[in-house]
Amino acid sequence: MERQQVIDGLVDILKTIRTISPEKLTGITEDTDFVTDLNTPSTEMINIAAKAEQKFGVEFDDDDIDGLGSTVKDFVDLIIKAKERE
Amino acid sequence: MPGSERKVAVVGMGGVFPCCSDLADFNDKLFSDKSLIREWGVALSHGKNIRSTVSGFITEAETGLKAVYSTLAEGYPETYIDTLGRIPDGNLATADLGSIWAMFGALDAIKMAGWNQSETQSEQTGVIVGSGGAGHVILRPAWHNFFELNRKSRVAGSHTVDRAMVYRDAANVSCLIKNKGVCESIGSACATGLGNIGYAYRLIKFGVQDRVIAGGVEGTSLETFIGFDAMQVLSRGFTPDESSRPFDVSRNGFVCSFGCGIVALEEYEQAKARGANILGVIDNYFNNSDGDGNMFFPSFAGQKRLWRGLMGNSTLRPDVVKVHGTSTPVGDSVELLSVVDVLGEDGYHISAPKSQFGHMLGAAGAVEFITALLMLKEQKVLPCLNSVTLNPELENFQRSDNWTGPQKPLAAYRNLIPQQGFAKDINNIVCLNYGFGGTNSAISVSNDRS
Numbered sequence: 001m002e003r004q005q006v007i008d009g010l011v012d013i014l015k016t017i018r019t020i021s022p023e024k025l026t027g028i029t030e031d032t033d034f035v036t037d038l039n040t041p042s043t044e045m046i047n048i049a050a051k052a053e054q055k056f057g058v059e060f061d062d063d064d065i066d067g068l069g070s071t072v073k074d075f076v077d078l079i080i081k082a083k084e085r086e
Numbered sequence: 087m088p089g090s091e092r093k094v095a096v097v098g099m100g101g102v103f104p105c106c107s108d109l110a111d112f113n114d115k116l117f118s119d120k121s122l123i124r125e126w127g128v129a130l131s132h133g134k135n136i137r138s139t140v141s142g143f144i145t146e147a148e149t150g151l152k153a154v155y156s157t158l159a160e161g162y163p164e165t166y167i168d169t170l171g172r173i174p175d176g177n178l179a180t181a182d183l184g185s186i187w188a189m190f191g192a193l194d195a196i197k198m199a200g201w202n203q204s205e206t207q208s209e210q211t212g213v214i215v216g217s218g219g220a221g222h223v224i225l226r227p228a229w230h231n232f233f234e235l236n237r238k239s240r241v242a243g244s245h246t247v248d249r250a251m252v253y254r255d256a257a258n259v260s261c262l263i264k265n266k267g268v269c270e271s272i273g274s275a276c277a278t279g280l281g282n283i284g285y286a287y288r289l290i291k292f293g294v295q296d297r298v299i300a301g302g303v304e305g306t307s308l309e310t311f312i313g314f315d316a317m318q319v320l321s322r323g324f325t326p327d328e329s330s331r332p333f334d335v336s337r338n339g340f341v342c343s344f345g346c347g348i349v350a351l352e353e354y355e356q357a358k359a360r361g362a363n364i365l366g367v368i369d370n371y372f373n374n375s376d377g378d379g380n381m382f383f384p385s386f387a388g389q390k391r392l393w394r395g396l397m398g399n400s401t402l403r404p405d406v407v408k409v410h411g412t413s414t415p416v417g418d419s420v421e422l423l424s425v426v427d428v429l430g431e432d433g434y435h436i437s438a439p440k441s442q443f444g445h446m447l448g449a450a451g452a453v454e455f456i457t458a459l460l461m462l463k464e465q466k467v468l469p470c471l472n473s474v475t476l477n478p479e480l481e482n483f484q485r486s487d488n489w490t491g492p493q494k495p496l497a498a499y500r501n502l503i504p505q506q507g508f509a510k511d512i513n514n515i516v517c518l519n520y521g522f523g524g525t526n527s528a529i530s531v532s533n534d535r536s
Binding site: 016018019041043044046047049050051054 | 154157158165167175176178179238240241243244245
């Protein structure tokens with residue numbers, strides 16, 4: 001799976017998270033930080049992870065989620081790693 | 087000013103009311119003697135598994151809300167969209183339906199009060215709002231997905247706690263208006279709404295706060311409804327508008343309803359100094375317990391003690407008693423007889439607004455306090471709809487050797503109980519509410535006499 005495909009899928013998920021302003025969702029790159037750039041409440045990160053599991057058909061380990069960073073790159077790496085495990 | 091000399095004014099009100107678009111619509115329908123009770127499709131859809139199917143309710147669409155359901159957890163309303171743009175999405179994400187209603191009511195009450203941002207966000211502004219139920223609509227699907235479907239805890243998302251915790255309504259209002267004073271909830275079953283207002287009154291009276299947003303909420307919940315349905319305490323066998331019939335001899339239960347009532351309270355002198363419109367002045371609030379060890383049965387002695395505590399040495403005499411009046415067989419008769427025992431057989435009228443919209447449980451005391459404020463404003467008594475025939479015979483408990491109350495049947499007090507609303511000079515109203523566990527609460531509110 002291409003990394004850009006994962007980013008596009010993540011943006012689709014972020015559009016359903018209503019605590020994130022839709023206008024912040026243009027120009028998302030791997031460097032985008034959920035917390036500092038998108039003002040995502042920390043409590044929403046697990047929602048994004050759970051929705052990513054469903055969208056990409058993967059299951060994350062709790063240890064991976066616990067150690068997850070706050071950038072889009074961190075999420076893309078996690079998804080691709082989980083995808084490779086499948 | 088010493089706390090004990092402080093007076094408390096009501097300067098704003100708002101809420102979400104069954105079948106009504108807003109407070110003005112609620113006012114118009116109430117004083118047109120209309121019933122706000124309808125057949126509830128949600129209950130009807132369960133066929134023979136449910137006894138009662140009528141309710142005073144309002145749909146999400148009627149309040150401009152739209153639920154967004156989770157794609158992960160079946161049946162879980164992940165958040166709501168406010169199609170009228172009143173509440174920011176970030177606040178909606180942490181709120182169940184009842185908390186959203188509380189936020190609507192708080193915004194309306196603050197607007198009516200005329201509090202500016204500095205006043206609203208002050209350390210001297212508190213939020214005291216409570217709910218009867220427990221966020222069932224959030225908890226049930228979340229728990230179902232975990233326990234029955236064996237899904238991960240994260241499937242229900244990260245907002246089941248803030249959307250279902252006991253003081254969720256107060257917390258959501260506080261996060262919306264950004265007050266810096268007290269934020270708490272009082273829970274006392276069907277006395278919750280009035281209990282929160284009473285506690286808020288005390289906070290101002292005793293100098294802890296200058297302003298408080300206070301009230302009660304009961305968000306729409308079939309889970310709540312079926313709990314009472316199982317107890318066989320809900321009205322059954324009447325058309326919707328005739329289902330709630332306090333004091334009528336054929337009453338057979340209450341109508342389980344949902345809604346929200348919020349008021350803005352303010353220290354009286356401060357409110358007067360800024361030219362606020364005073365909707366009413368709270369004379370006193372009192373609450374107690376039956377002390378007889380009975381969870382459900384109302385207590386004549388407890389209610390008499392309630393009146394004694396409320397009135398103290400006051401010479402104030404109510405023009406209207408806004409009763410709890412649920413339309414349950416024993417509750418109504420004990421309540422009427424305790425009122426008569428304290429106030430006598432004439433000189434006041436009894437208003438039972440549950441006859442128009444049913445029993446809003448945790449919201450009841452707050453919404454009915456608002457009906458009292460509306461009666462003060464309109465100078466009209468709201469009716470006891472459907473109180474067609476009062477029992478001409480003594481109640482069974484009146485025949486007991488231990489009975490110390492009035493010796494006449496309910497029919498002897500027909501003159502107190504109007505079947506239609508009517509105009510009257512009203513200076514003072516006493517509001518009564520009771521709850522499971524033998525808790526009793528009463529508040530006295532008057533016109534601003536200054």
